Amino acid sequence: MSSTALHVVTGKGGTGKTTTAVALALALADRGQRVLVCEVEGRQGIAQLLDVAPLPYEERRVATGLGGGEVFALAIDAESALLEYLDMFYRLGRAGKALDRFGVIDFATTIAPGVRDVLLTGKIYEIARRRGQHQDTGPLYDAIVIDAPPTGRITRFLNVSAEVAGLAKVGPIRRQSDAITEMMRSEATRVHLVTVLEEMPVQETLDGIAELHAAGLPVGHVVVNLVRAALVSDETAAALEDGILDAAAVAGVLTGAGLDPDVAAALLAGGRGHLERQALQQSQRDLLAADATPTVELPVVERTDLGGLLELAGLLREGSLA
Incomplete structure (x- = not known):
């Protein structure tokens, strides 16, 4: 059976990470295909971008993709994920909600950030393993796109086994984190880094690529966003x-x-x-080219409504991201 393709989109704040993640989901939604785009930072950026109601902790259809397939969206928060985890594995439905009322869940996910990441990525892992209506029909989603944390935190977020090593040597949390890490390092996963052609974002991107490689995590493309075209001949x-x-x-x-x-x-x-700005762009473009990671450039678009997102989706497809 085929596996769900996993696309992790990260980038320095202000580079257009969420816009790129949604555009990529639209690009991946080919005819008849189902794509899920999810966020894990509680910002409701996807809902704002698509001009829909705030996303709940459940998958909701939000758009039709570039090729006519369906795009679903989900906002994952650690508290809801922990309640679901307690109910799924320990049958603590009402008891789990009682813990939530007393603030125990918020305390647990704040005091142990590594556990928080296990819960967030664990929900994605659970969705990626879901099958269609029948076990032999393949995965429920053909692809999942994660609007992930910024570049400076992405390796810790994905490399959850290393993050919880000091907290859980054995037991369900350890088993869950090991399974998640295996998925994140699989051939079906790619981490894409979004940047703009400015010194700090480019350097953070190059540092992020090096960290991902060192952790054994698969790097996909660098998406160079908000590129300004030359205005003079x-x-x-x-x-x-x-x-x-x-x-x-x-x-x-x-x-x-x-x-x-x-x-x-x-x-x-x-x-x-x-x-001068064009020369700065080119100097940063040269630095990225020296790294040899595949790149795709996205221009500044006049609008970020569905029409503008579909325009970006077409460019991402042309750049072989979809």
Whole structure:
């Protein structure tokens, strides 16, 4: 039987991690295929992006994918996952809810962050193992996309066996964490890192790639988001850099077009600033290229509604992420 493909999307805050995760889910939802996109940070970013009601702790259909398949979404929180875990393995339905009222569950998931990650990833593990209506029909979902924690925490989040080693040597928590780690390191899993072409996000991405490799976790693509296209031609850029295109020349063109020539200096300053930003983008692009991890670039889109997300989904598919 086939296994569910698992795509983990991480990135520094502000790089568009959630947008990329949702766009990837839309790209993966081919005809007849079912894709689940889930978040684990309690931000309800997926719901806000798709303009739907806040997601509950249950799978809900939220969109039609790029190829006509179905996209479902889920918000996973550690407290609900622990209550479900207690009920599933220890039949502590009412007793578990009583613990929740007394704050025991919140205390347990706060005092032991490694256990919290086991609960969050454990829910994903449980969903990935679910079968369709019949055991021989394959997995319930063809792919699961995780809007995961930021790059600086992603290795600890996925490498749960190492994180709980000091807390649980044996027992159900240890068995669960070992099974999750095995899934995260499997051939069906890929960790994608979202960045923008700026120094800090790129460096964090490169550090994250190194940490993931060191932990034996599979790196997929680097998604370079919010790429700004060049606004001037190569000829104009060369003229600006060489000083051939000066204020007098620009003022003459503006006057001939019936425009205010006094803005010539401001236009030149804006053009030079644009070239500097383009040069910075290229220098960071070169750093990523030197790492040899496959990359795909996404432009700044005018809107982040479903139409804009589908546009990004098409680019992700072209970049072989789906």
